[in-house]
Amino acid sequence: xxxxxxxLDAVLRALADPTRRAIVERLAISPAVVSELAAPFSMALxxxxxxxxxxxxxxxxxxxxxxxxxxxxxxPGSLDVLHLWLGEQRTPAEHQADRLGIHLVRxxxxxx
Amino acid sequence: xxxxxxxLDAVLRALADPTRRAIVERLAISPAVVSELAAPFSMALxxxxxxxxxxxxxxxxxxxxxxxxxxxxxxPGSLDVLHLWLGEQRTPAEHQADRLGIHLVRxxxxxx
Numbered sequence: 001x002x003x004x005x006x007x008l009d010a011v012l013r014a015l016a017d018p019t020r021r022a023i024v025e026r027l028a029i030s031p032a033v034v035s036e037l038a039a040p041f042s043m044a045l046x047x048x049x050x051x052x053x054x055x056x057x058x059x060x061x062x063x064x065x066x067x068x069x070x071x072x073x074x075x076p077g078s079l080d081v082l083h084l085w086l087g088e089q090r091t092p093a094e095h096q097a098d099r100l101g102i103h104l105v106r107x108x109x110x111x112x
Numbered sequence: 113x114x115x116x117x118x119x120l121d122a123v124l125r126a127l128a129d130p131t132r133r134a135i136v137e138r139l140a141i142s143p144a145v146v147s148e149l150a151a152p153f154s155m156a157l158x159x160x161x162x163x164x165x166x167x168x169x170x171x172x173x174x175x176x177x178x179x180x181x182x183x184x185x186x187x188p189g190s191l192d193v194l195h196l197w198l199g200e201q202r203t204p205a206e207h208q209a210d211r212l213g214i215h216l217v218r219x220x221x222x223x224x
Binding site: 005008009012013015018021024025028030033060074077078079081083085086089091092093094101 | 114117120121123124127128133136137140153177186188189191195197198201202203204205206216
């Protein structure tokens with residue numbers, strides 16, 4: 001699955017920077033215009049836009065320009081590739097704990 | 113939570129490299145000695161050990177040397193910090209889909 005690994009690589013490289021993670025955290029609440037995104041950072045606008053560009057290239061966010069205002073949104077499901085990879089890295093002991101958890105949820109649900 | 117953010121930063125920086133991800137993928141199956149870890153890579157042993165060191169510093173893996181043999185293991189729960197962060201980045205629409213999913217699981221379980 002070379003496409004999956006390329007996606008994963010792009011997403012992880014994008015998220016390995018704390019400023020870009022802060023942008024993602026802000027966008028998880030709602031889409032935002034660039035000036036709103038820039039507000040919490042003491043950073044020149046071109047530097048901020050460069051971070052947005054990296055997130056856009058990694059397909060984590062998407063942006064739309066209407067007139068002079070650019071609105072940035074989190075792309076729904078864009079982090080799923082990382083979720084998937086993390087799930088695959090669970091050790092046999094963790095898998096066993098997962099199965100126990102599922103069993104307990106089922107038992108508890110049936111009893112109520 | 114500065115400690116949480118430091119952990120997250122270390123884990124994401126460690127995983128942003130494809131060789132280190134491949135090491136994690138191998139260790140998810142079982143612990144391995146360094147020579148086993150090195151086998152799939154056309155890489156000098158010191159370079160491989162440097163990648164292991166980064167994973168160790170990020171507390172993703174742990175290693176133990178007995179005599180001349182170093183065994184590397186995935187640290188259980190070491191990627192939980194990333195799981196947690198990913199969960200927090202779900203958009204309102206994705207949260208709604210989660211709730212629907214939970215409702216469906218409960219309904220289906222009750223009906224069987």
